[in-house]
Amino acid sequence: MEEQLQNSGWRGSADVWLNAAYEALLETGVDGVKIQSLAKRLNLSRTSFYWFFKDRKELLDALITQWRAKNTGNLIKQTEAYAETVTEAMLNVTDCWLRPELFDAKFEFAIRGWSVRSPALRKEIQIADEQRLDALKQMFIRFGQDERLADTRARTIYLVQIGYISMQTSEETSTRLQRIPQYVEVFTGQAPDQRELDRFFARHQQ
Template identity: 55%
Template sequence: MDDLAGDTGWRGSREGWLQAAYEALIDGGVDSVKIMTLAARLKLSRTSFYWFFKDRADVLDALRARWVEATTVPLVSACREYAESGPEAMLNLLASFLSGRFDARFEFAARSWGLQDAAMAAAVGAADAERLDALAAMLGRWGHDAQDADVRARTVYLVQIGYISMRSDEPLETRLSRIPNYVEIYTGKRPAPREMARFRARLGLEP
């Protein structure tokens, strides 16, 4: 089967089928991730699917793993990035959301999926715990005691997930204007102008 995964002939490819499943999930929820629907998206035969996945459950498992890579991995990585101060460490995290490294659409779809499926709900719960642990550890490295780090981590996380769950369409510059205040609430300190300049540069914006 591994040899077939790279097949890019008329059957498509494993990544192509998985991308179609991702797009179906984003567009219509987990109920839209059906073999016939994916085949129609790709203009391929239904039987081609079985060269790459055993069944629908198999492609859902692959989607779940891809969701972790597109959300939890970049968040945890951002929490471990180099920073000169606690506020800049928090800016690193916020940049992961605003730059698109954290796939917010995938997160929204995954949480909706979890409302219908116990296995996905468990995966979401495990991701929440891992992300909160990473946030609390980051805050702990900058001098917050365990209780304070836990509460601040939850404040950060619930706000960010709230933005996603509410599908906030707040203009980018409006949100950016609030970032120094958010960082002060999250860490107890306001970011320095040079830190905000670096933050904006990471997002490809003028200082």
Template identity: 50%
Template sequence: MTIQKPDKSSGWRGSADLWVDAAYQLLLDGGVEAVKVMPLAKALGLSRTSFYWHFPDREALLEAIVARWEAKNTGNLVARCAAPAGSVCAAVFNLFDCWIDENLFDSRLDLAIRNWAQNDDTLMPRVKAADATRLAAMRAMLERHGQSPAMAATRANTMIFTQVGYYSMRLGEAVADRLDRMPPYVEVFTGDVPTEAEIAEFFARHGQKR
């Protein structure tokens, strides 16, 4: 595991974000059991005292990781579903930005949170609530573009189940290959064929040419 050492501007206390960033990396590498104060302090070259300056205990640090996950993954997904779009295909391409851009949606963190929740009765309801929020945003997006409530619900479920299955399988697919598969997925998930202009715009957002 590689954890960034604090720079001099952070002082002896570091910063709350620095501790959360380090804890995030431990969570990805070793699961929630690996997120402990002493290993974090050692990796950062800081003291336990500096940790307790920012957090009252380990549970508060874990809560900060979960809050980051909720804000980034669920928050950005909902925002992309609500983004303006001229057609249902363009709307789904907006959502698919989350599956390409790790700055919008952190799939590794999503998987780590889901794995953690399997053995945490307090976290599992938050995962279920996040899924419900995501599904509601997807359904609303599809219904705005003329899909029936029943079809919108079915297609929203299919999209989220597909995505969770994709990153759970850790396929390691190259971005270019994944982009090539997106237009057919849009057709499957909407029943409409995206236009060449819609495909080209989606590709351009991710630095690729159609």
């Protein structure tokens, strides 16, 4: 154990290798996530990789697990966060689109690009889409909207955001923030009150 700790500097760690894989995926796609190229990026020996992962597939699986936990997990949590009104609930979800630590749009884009060549990953994405849409739908149902309208509103919100990601829309944060009250009204059918907006904007001050 002592020897392992002493050598941990040159071996790296599972997180170090996973973070390097994440960066490579965003920069060059899944073809860039190769053990040798990651070792070069990290200035570590190729063999040190095998202290933490059995093979490249296990590393790729870890990336997918990270994406699932971060993007799907956090979005669902935001739909379930405390809110007194449907507009406040919508603002909680909107936090995801403005805070990469909650929902990583670049990661989402890279995963969806990777899925073009991976039927198994396409299935993972289909499952994630269904889970996210259902969470949004249930959010509206909790605030008294009927199931059909809740489903339509959920799809409107989600497809708009996936469109932002797929089109790699470039938009200043200040511009997007200015549009938030109108987005909330379009998505929920109600205008957020000023207190809700004040709390929301306080969370996103530059």
